[in-house]
Amino acid sequence: MKKKIVLIILALMAFVMCYPILFLMTGSLMGKQELIEHLKPMLVEKPEGFITMGLLPVFPTLKNYVQILMDSPEFFVMFWNSVKITVSILLIQLFVGVPAAWAFAKYDFPCRKLLFTLYIILMMMPFQVTMLSNYLVLDHLKLVNTQLAVILPAGFSTFPVFIMYRFFSDIPKEIIEAAQIDGANALQVFRYIALPGGSGGIISAMVLGFLEYWNLIEQPMTFLTDPKLWPLSLYLPEISAKTAGSAFASAIIGLIPALLVFLAGEDYLEKGIMASAVKE
Amino acid sequence: MTDIIKKVWSMEIKKKDHRSMREKAVTGLAVFLVLMFLFTMLSRAANAITIPRVTSESPQKRSINHTVSVEGTIESQDEQPVVTVEGLKIGAVMAEKGKKVKAGELLLQIDMEYLKEKIKELELEAETIDLEISDARYNQSVQDNNRQKNINRAVENYNAAVDSGNRSVDRAYQEMINAQKSLEDFYNTPQTDEEGSDSAVQEEQLRADYETKKSAYEDAVAARDESLREKNNTIEEAQNETEKTSTAESAAIKKETLEINLEKYNELLKQEGKITAPADGVITEIDETVVTGGVTPATKLMLLSKEEAGFRFVANITKDEQKYVSLGDEVILETKDKEEIKGLTVTSVTKSEKEADTYEVTVSLNADARINLYDSAAMKVSGTAKTYSTCISKNALRKDSNDQDYVLLLVEKDTVLGKQLEAEALNVNVQDSNDTYAALTNGELAAGQKIILNSDKEVQSGDKVRLAEDEE
Numbered sequence: 198m199k200k201k202i203v204l205i206i207l208a209l210m211a212f213v214m215c216y217p218i219l220f221l222m223t224g225s226l227m228g229k230q231e232l233i234e235h236l237k238p239m240l241v242e243k244p245e246g247f248i249t250m251g252l253l254p255v256f257p258t259l260k261n262y263v264q265i266l267m268d269s270p271e272f273f274v275m276f277w278n279s280v281k282i283t284v285s286i287l288l289i290q291l292f293v294g295v296p297a298a299w300a301f302a303k304y305d306f307p308c309r310k311l312l313f314t315l316y317i318i319l320m321m322m323p324f325q326v327t328m329l330s331n332y333l334v335l336d337h338l339k340l341v342n343t344q345l346a347v348i349l350p351a352g353f354s355t356f357p358v359f360i361m362y363r364f365f366s367d368i369p370k371e372i373i374e375a376a377q378i379d380g381a382n383a384l385q386v387f388r389y390i391a392l393p394g395g396s397g398g399i400i401s402a403m404v405l406g407f408l409e410y411w412n413l414i415e416q417p418m419t420f421l422t423d424p425k426l427w428p429l430s431l432y433l434p435e436i437s438a439k440t441a442g443s444a445f446a447s448a449i450i451g452l453i454p455a456l457l458v459f460l461a462g463e464d465y466l467e468k469g470i471m472a473s474a475v476k477e
Numbered sequence: 478m479t480d481i482i483k484k485v486w487s488m489e490i491k492k493k494d495h496r497s498m499r500e501k502a503v504t505g506l507a508v509f510l511v512l513m514f515l516f517t518m519l520s521r522a523a524n525a526i527t528i529p530r531v532t533s534e535s536p537q538k539r540s541i542n543h544t545v546s547v548e549g550t551i552e553s554q555d556e557q558p559v560v561t562v563e564g565l566k567i568g569a570v571m572a573e574k575g576k577k578v579k580a581g582e583l584l585l586q587i588d589m590e591y592l593k594e595k596i597k598e599l600e601l602e603a604e605t606i607d608l609e610i611s612d613a614r615y616n617q618s619v620q621d622n623n624r625q626k627n628i629n630r631a632v633e634n635y636n637a638a639v640d641s642g643n644r645s646v647d648r649a650y651q652e653m654i655n656a657q658k659s660l661e662d663f664y665n666t667p668q669t670d671e672e673g674s675d676s677a678v679q680e681e682q683l684r685a686d687y688e689t690k691k692s693a694y695e696d697a698v699a700a701r702d703e704s705l706r707e708k709n710n711t712i713e714e715a716q717n718e719t720e721k722t723s724t725a726e727s728a729a730i731k732k733e734t735l736e737i738n739l740e741k742y743n744e745l746l747k748q749e750g751k752i753t754a755p756a757d758g759v760i761t762e763i764d765e766t767v768v769t770g771g772v773t774p775a776t777k778l779m780l781l782s783k784e785e786a787g788f789r790f791v792a793n794i795t796k797d798e799q800k801y802v803s804l805g806d807e808v809i810l811e812t813k814d815k816e817e818i819k820g821l822t823v824t825s826v827t828k829s830e831k832e833a834d835t836y837e838v839t840v841s842l843n844a845d846a847r848i849n850l851y852d853s854a855a856m857k858v859s860g861t862a863k864t865y866s867t868c869i870s871k872n873a874l875r876k877d878s879n880d881q882d883y884v885l886l887l888v889e890k891d892t893v894l895g896k897q898l899e900a901e902a903l904n905v906n907v908q909d910s911n912d913t914y915a916a917l918t919n920g921e922l923a924a925g926q927k928i929i930l931n932s933d934k935e936v937q938s939g940d941k942v943r944l945a946e947d948e949e
Contacts, residue, residue, distance in 0.1 A: 266516045270524045271893035273517035280510070424893045453509055460502035 218452070220250050224445035225261050227254040232441045240438050261442035265450060272432055272447055279428035279451075282347055282417075283410045287403050289352025295399055298361035299391045303373065313362075316355040324415050335420060346420035347428075351410055357402035360469050364398025365391060401469025404462030411455050524894075529934035530945040531900075533887050533927040536917065539868035543801035543860045543911045547838070549792025551852045553782030554841065556761060559584060561752050562741045563775040566591035567767060568750065572779055574763050575851070578754040585767065585778060587750035596746060599739045606732040613725030627715035635708035642701025649697035653690035660687050757784040759850050782850060790821075790840040792856050793829055799836040801860040802826055808840050811855045812848055823858065865908060865916030873930045874907065874915045882907050882915075885936060887927040887944075900929055902938035 224232060231254060238244035265272050300306070301313055319327075331350055332341065340346045368390065376386050392399070414430050421427055429451045433444045459466065566588035578584065660683040663676075745752075762780040766772065790810055794802060808821040821840050829835040840856060842848065875883050885900040906918040922928070929936060936942055 267520055267523055268527075270517070270520045273513065273520055274893050276513060277517065423891065425891070425895055427893070454506060457502045457506040457509060461499045461506065463499075 219252065221445055221448050221452070223250060223252060223254055225442070225449045226257045226259070227442065227445075228256050228258050228260065229438070229442055231255055232445075233438050236436075236438075236441055239436070240441075261446035262450075264443050265446045269443065269447075272429075272443075272450075274425060275427055275429045275432045276451075278344070278426060279411060279430070282344055282351075282413070282428050283407055285344075285348045286351040286354075286410045287406050289348065290354065290357045290402065290406055291399070293353060294357040294402070295361060295392075295395075296387070298358045298398070299365050299387055299395070301358065301362045302365035302368075303370075303391070316358060320355040320359055328415070328419055332419065341420055342422050342426070344421070344426050347413065347416045351413070351416070354406075357406055360402040360405065361395055361398040364395040364401075364468075368394040397465050397468055400462050401465035401467075404458055404466045405469050407458045408455055411451075411458075525943075529932045529936050529940065529942050531887070531898075531932040531936060531942045532930045532945050534870060534873065534930045535925055535927055536867045536869050536922045537924075538864065538866045539914055539916070540862040540864045541868065541909050541911050541914055541916050542862035545794060545798045545801050545858045545860075546855060546912075547792045547794050547798070548853060548855050549790050549838075551788050551842070551848050551850055551854055552791050553759070553761060553786065553850055554789050555783045555786030556780045557755060557758070557783055558777030559752065559755065559779045559781055560777050561585075561587070561773050562738055562745065563773055565595065565745075565773040567769055567771045567773060569769050570763075570767055572760045572763060574760055576760050577784075578758060578760060578781070580754055580756050582754045583751055584754055584760075585752040587745060587752065587773070589746075589750045592742060592746055592750050596739065596742045599735055599742060603732060603735050603739065606728050606735065609728040610725050610732065613728060617725060624715065624718050627718060628712060631708065631712040631715045635705065635712055638701075638704045638708045642697075642704050646694070646697045646701050649690070649694035653687070653694040656683070656687040656690040659683050752778065754781060756781065758782045759784070761850065788842040788846060788848060788850065789824065790842060790854055790856060792838050793832065793835045794838055796834045796836070799826065802836075802838055802858050803860070806858050806860065809857045810840065810842075811857070813853050816847065818842070818846060818848070863909065866919055867917045867922055868914045869917060869922070869928060870930055871910060871913055871915050873928050874905070874910075877902075884922070885929040885938065887929060887942070892941075898942050898944065900936045900938055900940045900942050 224235075227235070233240065235249050235251070238246050238248050301309065301316075327350075335341050335346045335350075340349070372390055372394070373386055376390055381389065411428075412430050413428060417426075417428050417431055424431075429447070432447050432451075433440050436444045568586040568588040570585050571582075572578070572584040660680075663680060663683050758781045760779055761782045764774050764776065764778055766774045767778050790808075802823060804823055804826060806823045808823055810818040810821055812818065821842065823838060824841045825837075825839045827837050829837045838856070838858075848854065869884065873884055875885065877883055881904055883902050883904045886903050888899050888901045889896050890899045903921070905921045908916045908918055910916065929942065932942065933945070
């Protein structure tokens with residue numbers, strides 16, 4: 198009985214959590230007139246009442262998807278911008294963050310602890326805190342209003358280093374020593390011991406990174422003024438009666454890659470989150 | 478040690494169970510990306526199809542030359558009517574409308590029997606009229622004699638009245654003078670006191686006698702004058718008594734007309750009833766009554782356009798076009814065979830009587846012009862050209878619902894898809910224009926500014942467009 202009550206409570210909570218997705222799906226399948234009726238309080242100047250949304254559309258239509266997929270080349274510009282930004286960030290993290298994490302985990306060098314503490318401090322800082330300094334540096338480097346302004350700070354983010362550090366730390370010292378005795382050099386140890394041993398951490402860092410960078414809003418809004426450089430998260434920043442249906446459909450389409458990446462790296466993600474939760 | 482290694486690798490414990498899901502997700506992601514790539518291409522292609530393709534131009538310094546092109550017809554310069562005596566029976570009609578004829582060529586044959594009958598009829602009529610005239614003349618002489626007699630008689634009466642009146646007046650005058658003398662004598666004779674009362678009575682008598690005589694004299698004068706006036710009136714009446722009988726004159730006129738007709742009939746008889754072409758030319762019109770068996774009309778039988786007189790091109794132009802066509806302007810005429818005749822000038826520009834706000838332009842052509850009567854031809858008249866600094870093609874000029882002229886500028890806009898061209902309306906004022914170009918008020922358009930000339934779809938302000946020449 199107790200279990201059932203818990204189950205019901207959990208189911209209700211799950212529904213509440215999932216409702217925004219359901220809301221999006223329903224909205225994306227609604228016609229223009231039906232959407233206007235539901236979103237009226239949001240679209241008029243002097244709103245009365247609140248937005249409502251039925252669980253199912255009265256007159257389902259795929260018009261919004263057709264509109265987005267066939268008649269909105271701007272959507273694809275932003276989609277591929279998102280892909281470009283996200284993949285670039287993840288690649289930089291892979292090439293810079295992985296060796297950095299390995300070094301922090303297994304190498305003893307001067308000021309290691311201090312540097313790592315600095316990393317953690319930087320990781321703790323929200324974007325709003327570092328925004329101004331970021332902007333000043335990027336402006337000085339003449340990178341403002343280029344996608345590098347978003348890619349570079351994110352690519353050199355400390356968070357993936359921290360996650361991967363946790364995984365690399367768990368690799369036993371003895372394995373590395375055994376390899377070294379067998380004649381492996383530092384690069385071979387990194388290649389044959391660190392990467393396979395820390396692959397879970399790397400993947401989880403990449404999955405977490407993808408989910409974060411796919412949905413970037415503040416950084417592009419701050420550093421990119423040219424709409425053609427914007428990522429998908431900034432598509433249709435203002436919803437009007439005309440664009441409401443497209444906004445719903447574009448949100449659903451934008452959700453798909455994140456969902457697929459999540460499904461592909463679900464296990465690693467859990468471990469990554471767990472790793473990031475463990476204090477040094 | 479082994480435990481630790483196992484622990485590290487245990488992270489992939491569920492790998493086996495979840496591999497299919499992970500693989501599906503990765504495959505799904507790959508498929509999704511491929512689909513998105515395809516849709517990217519598709520949406521771009523769809524966008525390219527829906528965006529109007531336009532051609533553009535920049536304003537330029539040009540000369541606006543007003544060329545009036547108008548269609549018209551070739552007419553004859555001189556049309557001559559072919560006429561004959563009215564009322565003759567037509568034996569045969571040889572002429573046809575549009576037929577070229579030579580001078581002397583037979584056009585129409587009058588029925589000879591009928592003509593002879595008609596001549597006989599007229600001759601008899603002439604004789605009758607002659608008799609009428611002689612009768613009328615005799616009557617007139619009798620009337621004239623009577624009138625003269627009446628006048629003479631009235632004159633005689635007048636003269637007698639003058640004599641008798643003068644006599645009466647003289648007599649009365651003498652009596653009045655005598656009475657006056659008696660009165661004067663009485664006044665000149667000295668009077669005694671005893672005779673005083675008698676002399677007053679005598680004076681009164683003498684004065685009364687004088688007054689009576691004076692009145693008698695005045696009455697005699699008045700009576701004479703009155704009598705003379707009456708007699709004079711009688712003379713005038715006798716003189717005016719002439720009865721205006723125009724019978725003889727009208728008969729003479731009638732005969733004269735008859736003789737003219739008779740002369741014509743005889744002339745026609747001499748020509749054996751043949752009516753021939755007076756000159757080389759083309760029959761342009763035949764009266765509808767002119768048919769075999771019909772009767773010759775009072776007006777023309779037919780119209781003959783004289784060949785040697787040449788042709789003229791006639792066209793109608795509008796009031797607006799008339800501003801650019803003046804007498805003496807050079808004209809290029811294009812025949813229906815696309816042959817150009819140059820070196821012609823506008824001969825006349827007159828207001829059309831048939832249509833309001835329309836003018837008739839004529840251009841004279843020589844007789845040797847390689848052109849046929851009633852052919853259609855196109856006229857081109859080029860007036861004086863004026864140079865303007867901001868000229869655009871007429872196609873680029875548009876009109877809004879308020880009849881305001883505007884052009885669509887090509888403006889480059891930064892969009893998500895990169896730099897894109899957009900149409901932007903700009904109101905303009907037209908200074909002058911012809912069929913091809915329009916001159917705008919200076920300063921409205923910059924020299925390098927591009928404007929939309931043509932488009933494959935309707936373009937409105939704010940529409941995205943692309944240049945057709947970019948694709949070539």
